Amino acid sequence: xxxxxxxxxxxxxxAGDPEFEKKxxxxxxxxxxxxxxxxxxxxxxxxxxxxxxxxHKLKHKIxxxxxxxxxxxxxxxxxxxxxxxxxxFPKFIVILDSIETFLDTL
Amino acid sequence: xxxxxxxxxxxxxxxxxxxCLHIEELNVIEDFPNALQAIKFLNQQEVDLIFLDxxxxxxTGFDFIQTLKNPxxxxxxxxxxxxxLEAFEYDCIVxxxxxxxxxxxxxxxxxxxxxxxxxxxxxHKNTDTPPKEEKNLYVNIDRRLIxxxxxxxxxxxxxxxxxxxKTEKKNYTVHSTLKKIEEKLPKHIFLKVHRSFIIxxxxxxxxxxxxxxxxxxxxxxxxxxxxxLMKRLNLL
Numbered sequence: 001x002x003x004x005x006x007x008x009x010x011x012x013x014x015a016g017d018p019e020f021e022k023k024x025x026x027x028x029x030x031x032x033x034x035x036x037x038x039x040x041x042x043x044x045x046x047x048x049x050x051x052x053x054x055x056h057k058l059k060h061k062i063x064x065x066x067x068x069x070x071x072x073x074x075x076x077x078x079x080x081x082x083x084x085x086x087x088x089f090p091k092f093i094v095i096l097d098s099i100e101t102f103l104d105t106l
Numbered sequence: 107x108x109x110x111x112x113x114x115x116x117x118x119x120x121x122x123x124x125x126c127l128h129i130e131e132l133n134v135i136e137d138f139p140n141a142l143q144a145i146k147f148l149n150q151q152e153v154d155l156i157f158l159d160x161x162x163x164x165x166t167g168f169d170f171i172q173t174l175k176n177p178x179x180x181x182x183x184x185x186x187x188x189x190x191l192e193a194f195e196y197d198c199i200v201x202x203x204x205x206x207x208x209x210x211x212x213x214x215x216x217x218x219x220x221x222x223x224x225x226x227x228x229x230h231k232n233t234d235t236p237p238k239e240e241k242n243l244y245v246n247i248d249r250r251l252i253x254x255x256x257x258x259x260x261x262x263x264x265x266x267x268x269x270x271x272k273t274e275k276k277n278y279t280v281h282s283t284l285k286k287i288e289e290k291l292p293k294h295i296f297l298k299v300h301r302s303f304i305i306x307x308x309x310x311x312x313x314x315x316x317x318x319x320x321x322x323x324x325x326x327x328x329x330x331x332x333x334x335l336m337k338r339l340n341l342l
Contacts, residue, residue: 008207013124015249022123056161057115059185063206064117081115 012013025106032061032103036096043089048051050086052081055092062095065102070095107223108152111137112144112170113159113183116204122157122183127213130253132216140146141170147153153178154223158229171196181215181221183207213251243290245271252278260309260320262287264302272323299327299335307338 012051014021039054067074070097075094077088109132111122119137126132135153138144141182142165144156158180160167167184171177179200182189185205193199200222201215258273264284271278271287280287288296288304298304299318303325311319318325319336327335 012209013121022122024120026116027120031116053161053163056185060115060118060205063185064121 002098003067003070004092005067005099007106008066009064025103028061029103029106030062032058032099035061036100043086048081048084048086051086052078055081058096061099064098067095107131107154107220108133108135109145109149109157110135110153111157111163112141112167113137113157113244114139116163118159121207125207127211128209128213128250129216131250133214141165141167141173143168146172148174148178155176155219156180157183157234159186160186160189168192174198179219181219210250222229243287245278247278247280254278256292257306257308259291259296260306261285261323261325262296262304272321274321297331297335297338299325299331308333313339 005017007025010021010024011073013024025032035054035058039051039058042050042054043046055074055078059071062074063071073088077086077092080088111119111134113119113122116139119139123134123137126134132155135151136147138147140162141158148237156178156214158167160182161184165197167182168189171180173340177196180196180199182193182199182202183205184202187204190202193202201221203211203215221224242253242255242259244253246252254271254273258275259271260274261272262284263270263272267281268279269282269284269287271280274292284302288298291304295306295308296304297307305318305320305325309320311321313319313327313335316327316329318327
Protein backbone atom coordinates (compact mmCIF):
# COMPACT_ATOMS: atom_id res chain seq x y z
CA UNK A 1 0.00 0.00 0.00
CA UNK A 2 1.46 3.32 -1.03
CA UNK A 3 1.47 6.04 1.66
CA UNK A 4 -0.90 8.88 1.03
CA UNK A 5 -0.53 12.46 2.23
CA UNK A 6 -2.82 13.85 4.91
CA UNK A 7 -3.48 17.07 6.83
CA UNK A 8 -3.26 15.59 10.35
CA UNK A 9 -0.19 17.57 11.37
CA UNK A 10 -1.57 20.81 9.93
CA UNK A 11 -4.86 20.26 11.73
CA UNK A 12 -3.05 19.62 15.00
CA UNK A 13 -1.10 22.82 14.57
CA UNK A 14 -4.12 24.88 13.66
CA ALA A 15 -6.00 23.64 16.76
CA GLY A 16 -9.32 24.42 15.12
CA ASP A 17 -8.24 27.74 13.63
CA PRO A 18 -9.51 27.58 10.01
CA GLU A 19 -7.63 30.77 9.12
CA PHE A 20 -4.26 29.26 10.00
CA GLU A 21 -5.10 26.04 8.15
CA LYS A 22 -6.06 28.01 5.05
CA LYS A 23 -2.93 30.13 5.33
CA UNK A 24 -0.50 27.24 5.71
CA UNK A 25 -2.13 25.24 2.90
CA UNK A 26 -1.86 28.32 0.68
CA UNK A 27 1.84 28.71 1.47
CA UNK A 28 2.55 25.03 0.74
CA UNK A 29 0.54 25.19 -2.50
CA UNK A 30 2.69 28.13 -3.57
CA UNK A 31 6.06 26.90 -2.30
CA UNK A 32 5.92 23.20 -3.20
CA UNK A 33 5.72 23.50 -7.03
CA UNK A 34 8.69 25.90 -7.00
CA UNK A 35 10.73 23.51 -4.85
CA UNK A 36 9.80 20.54 -7.02
CA UNK A 37 10.70 22.46 -10.16
CA UNK A 38 14.10 23.42 -8.79
CA UNK A 39 14.69 19.86 -7.64
CA UNK A 40 13.91 18.45 -11.11
CA UNK A 41 16.02 21.07 -12.80
CA UNK A 42 19.07 20.28 -10.66
CA UNK A 43 18.48 16.55 -10.94
CA UNK A 44 18.19 16.66 -14.73
CA UNK A 45 21.43 18.64 -14.88
CA UNK A 46 23.07 16.01 -12.64
CA UNK A 47 23.84 18.65 -10.02
CA UNK A 48 23.49 16.08 -7.28
CA UNK A 49 24.77 18.14 -4.37
CA UNK A 50 22.31 20.91 -5.17
CA UNK A 51 19.62 18.27 -5.66
CA UNK A 52 20.41 16.91 -2.17
CA UNK A 53 19.77 20.41 -0.80
CA UNK A 54 16.43 20.48 -2.62
CA UNK A 55 15.50 17.07 -1.21
CA HIS A 56 16.46 18.31 2.22
CA LYS A 57 14.06 21.23 1.90
CA LEU A 58 11.28 19.05 0.46
CA LYS A 59 11.74 16.58 3.32
CA HIS A 60 10.01 18.97 5.72
CA LYS A 61 6.84 19.07 3.64
CA ILE A 62 6.96 15.30 3.15
CA UNK A 63 7.05 14.87 6.94
CA UNK A 64 4.38 17.49 7.51
CA UNK A 65 2.01 15.75 5.14
CA UNK A 66 2.17 12.53 7.13
CA UNK A 67 4.67 10.43 5.17
CA UNK A 68 6.68 8.16 7.45
CA UNK A 69 8.21 5.69 5.02
CA UNK A 70 8.41 8.50 2.49
CA UNK A 71 10.29 10.67 4.96
CA UNK A 72 12.90 7.93 5.41
CA UNK A 73 13.09 7.55 1.62
CA UNK A 74 13.83 11.27 1.41
CA UNK A 75 16.60 10.96 4.04
CA UNK A 76 18.15 8.03 2.17
CA UNK A 77 17.83 9.76 -1.18
CA UNK A 78 19.46 12.92 0.18
CA UNK A 79 22.37 10.90 1.57
CA UNK A 80 22.67 8.97 -1.70
CA UNK A 81 22.79 12.14 -3.75
CA UNK A 82 25.62 13.49 -1.60
CA UNK A 83 27.55 10.40 -2.66
CA UNK A 84 26.56 10.79 -6.29
CA UNK A 85 23.99 8.01 -6.09
CA UNK A 86 20.60 8.99 -7.55
CA UNK A 87 19.08 5.50 -7.48
CA UNK A 88 16.14 6.41 -5.22
CA PHE A 89 14.82 8.99 -7.68
CA PRO A 90 11.91 6.79 -8.93
CA LYS A 91 10.66 6.21 -5.36
CA PHE A 92 11.08 9.86 -4.44
CA ILE A 93 9.28 11.26 -7.45
CA VAL A 94 6.22 9.10 -6.64
CA ILE A 95 6.04 10.88 -3.27
CA LEU A 96 6.29 14.30 -4.88
CA ASP A 97 3.65 13.42 -7.45
CA SER A 98 1.22 12.24 -4.78
CA ILE A 99 1.77 15.48 -2.83
CA GLU A 100 1.12 17.49 -5.96
CA THR A 101 -2.14 15.64 -6.59
CA PHE A 102 -3.15 16.03 -2.95
CA LEU A 103 -2.46 19.78 -2.92
CA ASP A 104 -4.68 20.16 -5.99
CA THR A 105 -7.58 18.73 -3.99
CA LEU A 106 -7.25 21.20 -1.09
CA UNK B 107 10.75 36.97 25.50
CA UNK B 108 11.37 38.68 22.21
CA UNK B 109 12.32 36.33 19.43
CA UNK B 110 13.00 36.17 15.71
CA UNK B 111 12.76 33.32 13.19
CA UNK B 112 15.33 32.69 10.47
CA UNK B 113 14.39 30.11 7.84
CA UNK B 114 14.45 30.22 4.07
CA UNK B 115 11.28 28.11 3.92
CA UNK B 116 8.14 30.19 4.29
CA UNK B 117 6.15 27.17 5.48
CA UNK B 118 8.60 26.64 8.35
CA UNK B 119 8.44 30.30 9.37
CA UNK B 120 4.64 30.22 9.42
CA UNK B 121 4.62 27.04 11.51
CA UNK B 122 7.04 28.41 14.09
CA UNK B 123 4.98 31.59 14.33
CA UNK B 124 1.90 29.47 14.93
CA UNK B 125 3.70 27.42 17.61
CA CYS B 126 4.83 30.62 19.32
CA LEU B 127 1.19 31.67 19.72
CA HIS B 128 0.86 28.94 22.35
CA ILE B 129 3.23 30.83 24.66
CA GLU B 130 1.80 34.15 25.72
CA GLU B 131 5.20 35.37 26.85
CA LEU B 132 6.82 34.77 23.46
CA ASN B 133 6.75 37.73 21.16
CA VAL B 134 7.85 37.13 17.55
CA ILE B 135 9.12 40.50 16.44
CA GLU B 136 10.27 39.52 12.97
CA ASP B 137 11.04 36.62 10.68
CA PHE B 138 13.66 36.43 7.98
CA PRO B 139 14.13 34.25 4.89
CA ASN B 140 17.93 34.47 5.19
CA ALA B 141 20.61 35.04 7.78
CA LEU B 142 22.02 38.23 6.22
CA GLN B 143 18.78 40.14 6.73
CA ALA B 144 18.70 38.90 10.30
CA ILE B 145 22.25 40.11 10.96
CA LYS B 146 21.30 43.62 9.78
CA PHE B 147 18.31 43.54 12.09
CA LEU B 148 20.33 42.30 15.07
CA ASN B 149 22.79 45.14 14.60
CA GLN B 150 19.91 47.44 15.49
CA GLN B 151 18.03 45.43 18.05
CA GLU B 152 18.71 42.71 20.60
CA VAL B 153 16.46 39.71 21.04
CA ASP B 154 16.22 37.00 23.70
CA LEU B 155 15.76 34.03 21.45
CA ILE B 156 16.39 33.05 17.83
CA PHE B 157 14.80 30.15 15.97
CA LEU B 158 17.41 29.28 13.40
CA ASP B 159 17.40 26.92 10.44
CA UNK B 160 20.76 25.33 9.63
CA UNK B 161 20.35 24.59 5.92
CA UNK B 162 20.04 27.87 4.10
CA UNK B 163 21.56 28.77 0.75
CA UNK B 164 24.75 30.87 0.78
CA UNK B 165 24.88 31.42 4.53
CA THR B 166 24.13 28.50 6.86
CA GLY B 167 22.85 28.66 10.41
CA PHE B 168 26.32 27.89 11.75
CA ASP B 169 27.86 30.64 9.57
CA PHE B 170 25.31 32.98 11.08
CA ILE B 171 26.17 32.04 14.66
CA GLN B 172 29.84 32.72 14.02
CA THR B 173 29.07 36.30 12.99
CA LEU B 174 27.45 37.05 16.34
CA LYS B 175 29.67 38.69 18.93
CA ASN B 176 27.29 38.31 21.81
CA PRO B 177 24.75 35.77 20.60
CA UNK B 178 21.22 35.50 21.92
CA UNK B 179 20.01 32.06 22.91
CA UNK B 180 19.27 29.94 19.86
CA UNK B 181 16.93 27.05 19.15
CA UNK B 182 17.98 25.26 15.99
CA UNK B 183 15.18 24.12 13.71
CA UNK B 184 16.22 21.67 11.05
CA UNK B 185 15.22 18.61 9.05
CA UNK B 186 18.62 17.07 9.73
CA UNK B 187 19.44 15.04 12.83
CA UNK B 188 23.12 14.85 11.94
CA UNK B 189 24.14 18.21 13.34
CA UNK B 190 23.01 17.64 16.92
CA LEU B 191 26.51 16.99 18.23
CA GLU B 192 28.02 19.98 16.45
CA ALA B 193 25.14 22.13 17.64
CA PHE B 194 25.85 21.60 21.31
CA GLU B 195 29.41 22.80 20.93
CA TYR B 196 27.92 26.29 20.87
CA ASP B 197 26.99 27.66 24.29
CA CYS B 198 24.27 29.82 22.79
CA ILE B 199 22.33 26.84 21.39
CA VAL B 200 19.78 25.70 23.92
CA UNK B 201 17.88 23.10 21.91
CA UNK B 202 17.64 21.36 18.59
CA UNK B 203 14.24 20.80 17.00
CA UNK B 204 13.80 18.39 14.12
CA UNK B 205 11.11 19.36 11.59
CA UNK B 206 8.22 18.79 11.43
CA UNK B 207 8.09 20.28 14.93
CA UNK B 208 5.33 19.07 17.24
CA UNK B 209 3.75 21.28 19.90
CA UNK B 210 4.87 19.19 22.92
CA UNK B 211 8.47 19.18 21.71
CA UNK B 212 8.31 22.90 21.00
CA UNK B 213 7.00 23.65 24.50
CA UNK B 214 9.84 21.62 25.99
CA UNK B 215 12.37 23.63 24.00
CA UNK B 216 10.86 26.89 25.19
CA UNK B 217 10.98 25.74 28.80
CA UNK B 218 14.64 24.92 28.29
CA UNK B 219 15.29 28.31 26.73
CA UNK B 220 13.56 30.03 29.63
CA UNK B 221 15.89 28.38 32.12
CA UNK B 222 18.84 29.87 30.23
CA UNK B 223 17.31 33.27 29.69
CA UNK B 224 15.90 33.61 33.23
CA UNK B 225 18.12 31.29 35.29
CA UNK B 226 17.04 30.41 38.82
CA UNK B 227 19.69 31.58 41.32
CA UNK B 228 21.05 28.70 43.42
CA UNK B 229 20.44 30.49 46.74
CA HIS B 230 16.70 30.23 46.12
CA LYS B 231 16.69 26.48 45.82
CA ASN B 232 15.06 24.35 48.56
CA THR B 233 13.15 27.18 50.19
CA ASP B 234 9.46 27.36 50.92
CA THR B 235 8.89 30.34 48.71
CA PRO B 236 9.23 30.10 44.93
CA PRO B 237 12.39 31.57 43.41
CA LYS B 238 12.28 35.27 42.61
CA GLU B 239 11.72 34.65 38.91
CA GLU B 240 8.59 32.62 39.51
CA LYS B 241 6.12 35.41 39.82
CA ASN B 242 3.64 33.63 37.69
CA LEU B 243 2.13 30.36 36.73
CA TYR B 244 1.33 28.87 33.33
CA VAL B 245 -1.97 27.07 32.99
CA ASN B 246 -3.13 25.00 30.05
CA ILE B 247 -6.46 26.23 28.70
CA ASP B 248 -7.72 25.03 25.32
CA ARG B 249 -4.19 24.02 24.30
CA ARG B 250 -2.81 27.45 25.12
CA LEU B 251 -0.44 28.09 27.97
CA ILE B 252 -1.77 31.18 29.70
CA UNK B 253 0.41 33.12 32.11
CA UNK B 254 -1.20 34.18 35.37
CA UNK B 255 0.56 36.53 37.75
CA UNK B 256 0.46 35.02 41.25
CA UNK B 257 -0.36 38.33 42.87
CA UNK B 258 -3.37 38.91 40.64
CA UNK B 259 -5.04 35.72 41.94
CA UNK B 260 -7.40 36.29 44.85
CA UNK B 261 -9.11 32.94 45.18
CA UNK B 262 -8.92 29.43 43.73
CA UNK B 263 -11.92 27.19 44.03
CA UNK B 264 -12.04 23.43 43.40
CA UNK B 265 -15.02 22.13 41.46
CA UNK B 266 -14.90 18.45 40.56
CA UNK B 267 -12.00 17.77 38.22
CA UNK B 268 -11.47 21.49 37.66
CA UNK B 269 -10.28 24.52 39.54
CA UNK B 270 -11.52 28.07 39.04
CA UNK B 271 -8.72 30.59 39.30
CA LYS B 272 -10.15 34.03 39.96
CA THR B 273 -7.98 37.06 39.28
CA GLU B 274 -8.61 40.79 39.35
CA LYS B 275 -9.17 40.87 35.59
CA LYS B 276 -10.29 37.45 34.55
CA ASN B 277 -11.35 34.02 35.74
CA TYR B 278 -9.83 30.80 34.41
CA THR B 279 -11.14 27.24 34.54
CA VAL B 280 -8.32 24.73 34.53
CA HIS B 281 -8.32 20.94 34.55
CA SER B 282 -6.31 20.41 37.73
CA THR B 283 -6.60 19.95 41.49
CA LEU B 284 -6.20 22.29 44.46
CA LYS B 285 -3.34 20.13 45.72
CA LYS B 286 -1.38 20.55 42.49
CA ILE B 287 -1.79 24.31 42.30
CA GLU B 288 -1.11 24.70 46.02
CA GLU B 289 2.36 23.23 45.47
CA LYS B 290 3.10 25.92 42.89
CA LEU B 291 1.90 28.91 44.86
CA PRO B 292 4.05 31.00 47.23
CA LYS B 293 3.18 29.65 50.67
CA HIS B 294 3.62 32.95 52.47
CA ILE B 295 0.85 34.53 50.38
CA PHE B 296 -1.64 31.76 49.72
CA LEU B 297 -3.49 29.68 52.25
CA LYS B 298 -5.95 26.83 51.98
CA VAL B 299 -8.86 27.92 54.17
CA HIS B 300 -11.30 25.21 53.19
CA ARG B 301 -11.08 21.90 51.34
CA SER B 302 -12.38 23.67 48.22
CA PHE B 303 -10.73 27.07 48.55
CA ILE B 304 -7.26 28.62 48.51
CA ILE B 305 -7.11 32.35 49.10
CA UNK B 306 -4.56 35.09 48.60
CA UNK B 307 -4.22 36.36 52.16
CA UNK B 308 -3.07 39.76 50.93
CA UNK B 309 -6.48 40.32 49.31
CA UNK B 310 -8.62 39.74 52.39
CA UNK B 311 -11.05 42.58 53.04
CA UNK B 312 -12.63 41.29 56.21
CA UNK B 313 -13.12 38.16 58.25
CA UNK B 314 -16.13 36.88 60.08
CA UNK B 315 -16.35 33.81 62.26
CA UNK B 316 -16.30 31.23 59.53
CA UNK B 317 -15.81 33.20 56.33
CA UNK B 318 -13.56 35.78 54.66
CA UNK B 319 -14.50 38.47 52.19
CA UNK B 320 -12.17 38.71 49.20
CA UNK B 321 -13.12 41.07 46.40
CA UNK B 322 -16.87 40.35 46.11
CA UNK B 323 -16.59 36.72 47.16
CA UNK B 324 -17.43 35.36 50.57
CA UNK B 325 -15.22 32.32 51.11
CA UNK B 326 -15.92 29.72 53.82
CA UNK B 327 -13.19 29.06 56.35
CA UNK B 328 -13.16 25.63 57.91
CA UNK B 329 -12.69 25.31 61.64
CA UNK B 330 -9.42 23.43 61.27
CA UNK B 331 -7.89 26.06 58.98
CA UNK B 332 -8.97 29.10 60.97
CA UNK B 333 -6.04 29.08 63.45
CA UNK B 334 -3.49 29.22 60.61
CA LEU B 335 -5.41 32.05 58.98
CA MET B 336 -5.48 34.00 62.24
CA LYS B 337 -1.73 33.51 62.64
CA ARG B 338 -1.15 35.18 59.27
CA LEU B 339 -3.01 38.33 60.24
CA ASN B 340 -1.31 41.36 61.64
CA LEU B 341 -3.77 41.68 64.50
CA LEU B 342 -3.91 44.81 66.64
